[in-house]
Amino acid sequence: MPRPSGSSTTLLLLLLAVLLVRGANAGSLEGDAAALADFRLAADRSGALATWNASASPSPCGWRGVTCAGGRVTRLVLEGLGLSGADALPALARLDGLRVLSLKGNHLSGAVPDLSPVQGLKLLFLSRNALSGAIPPSLGKLYRLYRLDLSSNNLSGVVPPELARLDRLLTLRLDSNRLTGGVDGIALPRLQDLNVSHNLLAGRIPVAMAGFPAEAFGGNAGLCGAPLPPCKEEVQNASPCPPAAAMAASSPSSKPPDGKGKMSRGVVAAIVAADFAVVGLVAGLLFCYFWPRLSGRRSDRRHREGEKIVYSSSPYGAAGVVAAAGGTYERGKMVFLEDAGGRRFELEELLRASAEMLGKGGCGTAYKAVLDDGSVVAVKRLRDAAPAAASTKKDFEHHMAVLGRLHHPNIVPLNAYYYARDEKLLVYEFMRNGSLFSLLHGNRGPGRTPLDWAARMRIAAGAARGLAYIHHASRRGGLTPKLAHGNIKSTNILLDRSGEARLADCGLAQLGTSSPAASSAGYRAPEAPAPASRPWASQKGDVYALGVVLLELLTGRCPGSELPNGGVVAELPRWVQSVVREEWTSEVFDLELMKDKGIEEEMVAMLQLALSCAASAPDQRPKVGYVVRMIDEVRACGDPQASSPSHGSSMDESSGVSDSPAVSEGGAASQ
Known part of the structure; x- marks a missing residue:
């Protein structure tokens, strides 16, 4: 295939071709029409597909439920049309350009056919039919499949382990069938929608599937483990240690022969409750004694760390150092732009604010600053690059005025700036x-x-x-x-x-x-x-x-x-x-x-x-x-x-x- 020239027309044709066609030798539209005609002959007893004939439309692309692209049939959607028959589905395996097949809500019977020739199939919906027999292992060869729905049929047998090959699968619905065996083989990595409820499945649910809701596994009396109740062996093996009173009661050496000295259940409960009360009282006293001292130390430590962030480490560079030292180094001032939103403040308040670094980029470092009243702003400290240092204050202020006039719902507004020879800060709304x-x-x-x-x-x-x-x-x-x-x-x-x-x-x-x-x-x-x-x-x-x-x-x-x-x-x-x-x-x-x-x-x-x-x-x-x-x-x-x-x-x-x-x-x- 030649390399795209870059023109939009050529590119669009290329995209449509590669999206829906697997290759020039993958079949023909005439072959697709013949396969569809065979399907209609076996399935359409009610005349729902009467438009599927050459006199009504010479191309199958104009037939009901059929979509074509790139000269091939790529979608077949025939839902709820009363289609029936046990030998209809195998004809569809010849549609090797098919991407979507949906036959939901019909009366099709027989076995699920071998669809492995349809290698590009992405969506397969055969739910609410009368399909029977086992799920064919050949479905595991449809490695491009994203959604598979075989629910509400009469399928039996085990879930084939070959389905574990479908590592792109997002949806798997096998509910309301008569499937047996376990579900270990379908713990797929990308699965988002799973339903195997109302079958005859049994065994432990794998840990990898425990995140699905219980409804996804309900109606299977033999399944156990999260999110369903635990398995019986787990309950038996739990064997919690018996309480001391029960041990004493079951010990022959501690039981008086005449029954005297045996404590009733009420006495045991009273003793246990008293023990808990004493422990709670002691814990409360210790808490009241030590908590003010601990919280005071934490508060002091946090205060000192906050000062260190602003002054010692100086996230805002020279401006923070000057404010900490009270020096006479060149100082600028906060300039709030015309129509700037938010509260106005002085540089000292910004330097007192707790600062959290949000990230570093090509233009500088961004911080989240929480001011004295709890309001939050974003501060950008510009890089100390040589070109920036060479810019004059007049040029900088002019550019800030231009940026300050950019008011649009899809732009983060610039509210203020600070300029000094060695420090430039920009203040924005915080997102x-x-x-x-x-x-x-x-x-x-x-x-x-x-x-x-x-x-x-x-x-x-x-x-x-x-x-x-x-x-x-x-x-x-x-x-x-x-x-x-x-x-x-x-x-x-x-x-x-x-x-x-x-x-x-x-x-x-x-x-x-x-x-x-x-x-x-x-x-x-x-x-x-x-x-x-x-x-x-x-x-x-x-x-x-x-x-x-x-x-x-x-x-x-x-x-x-x-x-x-x-x-x-x-x-x-x-x-x-x-x-x-x-x-x-x-x-x-x-x-x-x-x-x-x-x-x-x-x-x-x-x-x-x-x-x-x-x-x-x-x-x-x-x-x-x-x-x-x-x-x-x-x-x-x-x-x-x-x-x-x-x-x-x-x-x-x-x-x-x-x-x-x-x-x-x-x-x-x-x-």
């Missing part, structure tokens, strides 16, 4: 919900709440709108050079308390304070100069970085992440293109998105948009206003309510934002 990076990549193990498709699209739309507003501010304000963000990446896309995406570190790259952090390398456009040569930011470079973020949302991978084969994703756009050329597009997408049904077309459209943004040539990248419109159109396909901007700005044709500046709603996450 409590963290960054897109932590939400998308943090805690990928068990217990994680996946970021669903709707949330990812909302974040993508918010980030694009914020960037469009920044770019539009240049045209509206006549700025030269044009204002660019300069450091778009997932760690700089924060979420406010309502879940809206906000861009952080806007415009700081043009101050000359940024340095080539390892986490930023994968977001730099190919035309960017060598990281150490000079400060650089451009609007075309912003669009490239936004394209990388969109790919990050789609793939669940970030630049620099490790691959299962031991490799590393150096450049995310190049990795995606290589997988698309060599495999099929669904291999690119994040497995966590597989739980969202019916979004395949939206994902392919977003993948095309992301790759166009991340084109190697700058002139092939779209303007960010176009990106905003395309994201809104894709969202409208899935949810008509989601297409309009959440803050109601009319979109400018070239910039993607309204000509009048949007007003920030303020305080979204600072309090």
Whole structure:
């Protein structure tokens, strides 16, 4: 297959081809039509598939329930149509281009056929039929399978251990059958939805499956172990030590022959209660005596540690050292920008605040600071880079005034700054919900709440709108050079308390304070100069970085992440293109998105948009206003309510934002 030229038309054709076709020699549409005709002949006794004939539609792609792509049948969805017959299903094994097969709610009987020829099958739904016999071990060969539902049939026999090969499986429903044996073989690593209830299963539930609810195993009298009651041998082996009174009562040497001196149960209970009361009283007295001293020491220690954080360790650098020493070194002052939100304060109060480092980036170090009244702000201490030191105070103040006028619901507002010769601090609203990076990549193990498709699209739309507003501010304000963000990446896309995406570190790259952090390398456009040569930011470079973020949302991978084969994703756009050329597009997408049904077309459209943004040539990248419109159109396909901007700005044709500046709603996450 030739390498994509980069044009959107060629790319879209490539994506659709590799998404739904396994190869040129994998069969033909004529063969698919013949297989469907055989299925209809064996299953359609009620005439529900009357449109399946050449006179009504010469191509099977126009038949009821049939979907084609790339010249092959890829989806067959025939639910609740009264289809029946014991010999109908084997014909479908010839549809080797099939990705989705759903025959729920019919009356099909017979055995589940060998579907191993359909190697690309991702979703298989055969529930609520009359299928019988054993589950075929050949299902274990469908290694691309994400969802398998065989519930509410008459299946019998054991659950085949071959199902353990389906390491991509997210859903497994085998409930309401007559299956026997244990469930040890289906403790799959990625399984999110499991139901084996109402069968004849027996044995201990594996520890790896204990996290599923009890309802997933109910109706199996022979199953035991968490989350169901413990197995009998566990109860018998528990053998707790008998109380001393019972031991004495059972000892022949301690039992008086005439029964005298034997204590009643009430006396024993009274003695035990008295013992507990005495122990509780002593513990209470000790607590009252020692707690004030311990708490006082802890308070003093915390106070001293707080002072050490602010003054000795000086998270805010020279400003903290000067405040601690009371020296006469050059002092600046806190400058609050016009229309800045939040409470105003002096530098000394900021230096007294408890500081918690949030992270280091190319522009400097970020801290969470809790002020005297409990309000929280984010403080960015800019790097002491040589270009920054060479910037004059007038240049710095002018740039801060420009950034202070950026008020938009998708931008973290700059409220104040501090300038001194050796220290520069920026004060922002604090975003409590963290960054897109932590939400998308943090805690990928068990217990994680996946970021669903709707949330990812909302974040993508918010980030694009914020960037469009920044770019539009240049045209509206006549700025030269044009204002660019300069450091778009997932760690700089924060979420406010309502879940809206906000861009952080806007415009700081043009101050000359940024340095080539390892986490930023994968977001730099190919035309960017060598990281150490000079400060650089451009609007075309912003669009490239936004394209990388969109790919990050789609793939669940970030630049620099490790691959299962031991490799590393150096450049995310190049990795995606290589997988698309060599495999099929669904291999690119994040497995966590597989739980969202019916979004395949939206994902392919977003993948095309992301790759166009991340084109190697700058002139092939779209303007960010176009990106905003395309994201809104894709969202409208899935949810008509989601297409309009959440803050109601009319979109400018070239910039993607309204000509009048949007007003920030303020305080979204600072309090």
